[in-house]
Amino acid sequence: MKIRDYAVMLVLGMVVFWSLGAAATESPEATKTCANCHNDNGISDDPSIPTIAGVSSFFLENQLAIYAEQARPCAAKHFEKETTVSEADHCALAESLTDAEKTSLAEYYAALPFAAVQQEFDAALADKGQSIHTANCERCHTDAGSLDLDDAGILAGQQKDYLLEQFEFFKQGQRWQPDKMQPKMEKLDAEAMQALANFYARAGLEAAH
Template identity: 50%
Template sequence: MSTIKMHSAKFALGAVLVAAMNVAVAQAPAAAETCASCHNDNGVTTDSSIPTIAGVGGFFLENQFAIFAEGARPCAADAFGDNAADDHCALVSGLSEDDRMALAEYYGEMSYAPFEQEFDAALAEQGASIHAESCDRCHTSSGTEPFDDAGILAGQPIPYLIEQFKHYKAAERWQPESMAEVMAPLDEDQMKALANFYAREGQ
């Protein structure tokens, strides 16, 4: 999706210019107030159906905003849990490109914190094998690296991860072709294993 790639390029350029000018993000963008109603002021989730967005990578967040704006991932509230905005696509579409970039930079510079949860050790071991074979190429260091531009998977809530895996498998959420090839054959047990692996790696 060319628009999504263009957003990453624009974000990268913006980040370089900001660094060169030695400008720091001081205050939350106005739009962050809406995000905080679900993701909290610090961008760290306390709800198993909602992801942490703090520290997951500015490029990744900017791309997700573009994906929402284009309706290329599920947007309805029931795709996110009881506390989610009624329609994420409409919410993001109402923001200017500058607003989206400001939000991505703001949350991208925050510190990531894993969701506190228990995991199944046996499932996590199975998930480790799936990750090593199919996911590590893009989600390096067991899904802990924000500079992959693929988001942080380690430490995200298990129920949220499983729900997103289902969206990917059903081709309801935009993904690179290489990822689609990996997600399509996964069954629910393998998804649970992967989610438990990422929960373990976030400890």
């Protein structure tokens, strides 16, 4: 190979390296809107807003598609955080995004590190929640719902209030879910939901060790 060929390869290599680096760090324009509520790091500091960092891109992209089809409640304004954005309507938000934008937003947040919410839990309820989880949920939400690989969200360390609301949505059939999850959600009563929420709060703190 001539010296010139090496030089060309080096430049090509740098271009590839640069574009890979850019893909991993450069935030899509739309994240400016998202950051109002989900913060720059995708980690929630509001009980009603989920953490979206470190969750699988497959799951996140699906959620945006599901919102666009109104196959889950659109997220009315019910969070406590003060923001410059007054409208949380994710159906309208998702519908305004192209497929390519949905993909790049999902990939962006999936690449950020997950961090469990630091929240209180009741130990007795968490124990009860653990039995319910093991019998009904662990098959699909493995390692106490802490693995992004399951493409089923991350439950361990997710906001308790957010989870409680979603349990209810699933139970009432207001949010799309796999056929085999529905019967499990239908039989949860208020106490079982509290138990599960406390279990996932504890599991998030344990996984963080």
